[in-house]
Amino acid sequence: GNSVTQMEGPVTLSEEAFLTINCTYTATGYPSLFWYVQYPGEGLQLLLKATKADDKGSNKGFEATYRKETTSFHLEKGSVQVSDSAVYFCALSDNRDDKIIFGKGTRLHILP
């Protein structure tokens, strides 16, 4: 079945450091891929998405490229801020039903 695997957290970085959160997936066909972010005490918000191979999603300085050859969708940001501290979820949909499969989430702490 479909699944998403993302790196275990927590990830702790200093402000302005480079961020990578790894995400790989298993799916049949051509899924759509997402990163959602959950700030403390809030619901999830879509951060970015990509719907086909080689697409790059980007938002708020974050980027992720849909790599079909490596079945990956790693999240990157060049210079993180304290306000980026949150839990990040990689997710996929195989576009055949209404279901989104979420990874287990990666908690990110940014130190000032």
Next chain:
Amino acid sequence: DTAVSQTPKYLVTQMGNDKSIKCEQNLGHDTMYWYKQDSKKFLKIMFSYNNKELIINETVPNRFSPKSPDKAHLNLHINSLELGDSAVYFCASSQVGPPDTQYFGPGTRLTVL
């Protein structure tokens, strides 16, 4: 102008009780969802409805019964609450199914004592 709202935000109750969580969206979306997030932040879909019709029911115990009186509302009723039901429950909505963006409510933290 909250897009997806849930009530209550916190719910503390005894084992064996019956409780409901309400969800409303003012985005005009056709599809609504319920998710359960456990203490380790693992997020799993429970149900989805499209225009008041049940689309997804993910091996959830039949103590959980969603009800959609209209396409703007999807309520979750839980009978005979158990300790393992303690979690944060999120409602979400989207215009159509994936890959359309899902908009999440703020969550309801349920604690069963």
